[in-house]
Amino acid sequence: MQLNGKVALITGAASGIGKEIAIVYAKAGASVAIADINLDAAQKTADEIKAAGGKAIGVAMDVTNEEAVNAGTKAVVDAFGQLDILISNAGIQIVNPIINYSFADWKKMQAIHVDGAFLTTKAALRYMYKDKRGGTVIYMGSVHSHEASPLKSAYVAAKHALLGLARVLAKEGAEYNVRSHVICPGFVRTPLVDKQIPEQAKELGISEEEVVRRVMLGGTVDGVFTTVDDVAQTALFLAAFPSAALTGQSFIVSHGWYMQ
Numbered sequence: 001m002q003l004n005g006k007v008a009l010i011t012g013a014a015s016g017i018g019k020e021i022a023i024v025y026a027k028a029g030a031s032v033a034i035a036d037i038n039l040d041a042a043q044k045t046a047d048e049i050k051a052a053g054g055k056a057i058g059v060a061m062d063v064t065n066e067e068a069v070n071a072g073t074k075a076v077v078d079a080f081g082q083l084d085i086l087i088s089n090a091g092i093q094i095v096n097p098i099i100n101y102s103f104a105d106w107k108k109m110q111a112i113h114v115d116g117a118f119l120t121t122k123a124a125l126r127y128m129y130k131d132k133r134g135g136t137v138i139y140m141g142s143v144h145s146h147e148a149s150p151l152k153s154a155y156v157a158a159k160h161a162l163l164g165l166a167r168v169l170a171k172e173g174a175e176y177n178v179r180s181h182v183i184c185p186g187f188v189r190t191p192l193v194d195k196q197i198p199e200q201a202k203e204l205g206i207s208e209e210e211v212v213r214r215v216m217l218g219g220t221v222d223g224v225f226t227t228v229d230d231v232a233q234t235a236l237f238l239a240a241f242p243s244a245a246l247t248g249q250s251f252i253v254s255h256g257w258y259m260q
């Protein structure tokens with residue numbers, strides 16, 4: 001029970017990586033808030049965690065909307081009394097070559113990944129800075145926080161930006177006992193990835209099997225997908241780590257696809 005007594009707000013937690021982090025955190029003793037734009041799915045995830053004996057609530061939150069972020073964060077503190085861990089994880093993917101990338105899609109990507117990270121951080125810090133009680137903020141980056149791939153200009157730019165935000169927060173937050181990190185997964189089979197397989201096959205003119213074997217797993221040491229549990233266990237380790245010896249770091253979880 002490494003997170004006993006802790007409260008975690010996890011965005012995009014109705015699905016995929018965020019959902020698994022919520023499940024693992026709840027098993028480790030944390031009270032978890034499943035914050036998602038899809039409230040029905042968030043409630044369902046919270047109900048599953050409660051049925052398994054954990055403490056959870058579903059919270060409606062569009063991370064691009066400042067009022068919604070502030071109201072959702074306040075609802076978590078009203079429900080659980082405090083906020084110790086923020087996982088800024090909500091995300092989408094839109095693939096297209098730069099020449100065809102619409103400005104509207106570019107802005108949508110920055111809004112969810114970068115604005116969302118900023119707004120949720122700012123809202124969480126109001127509680128974490130109070131009396132220097134501190135906390136941990138973890139951004140869901142990607143191997144694409146360090147590496148580039150064709151078709152992903154907006155995603156790669158947004159995921160690189162999270163490294164900068166995390167490093168500034170590590171420095172500003174230190175005196176308030178707030179730490180920050182970026183977790184950088186390789187490809188994980190979630191709805192976000194399943195949707196891109198046919199899209200990338202079409203854009204690159206290759207088969208779906210080749211997208212998986214060459215594009216997604218070609219750079220790994222073993223041809224194996226990263227799992228939601230690999231990422232959740234990393235998030236657990238970072239949230240439970242006892243000192244600021246680890247802060248402002250990025251942790252790559254990618255079967256050796258990218259090595260720092």
Ligand code: NAI
Pocket residue numbers: 011012013014015016017018035036037038061062063064089090091092112140141142143184185186187188189190191192193
């Ligand atoms: P997913 O599609 O399974 O889950 C994303 C969740 O975010 C969904 O529940 C969705 O409703 C929610 N969401 C979307 N827009 C939102 C908004 N504006 N406000 C609040 N919630 C919103 O995706 P997955 O794969 O679990 O991705 C989670 C994070 O992990 C994303 O930031 C993604 O970029 C990152 N990531 C994913 C990788 C993968 O291979 N699946 C690899 C590296 C990073």
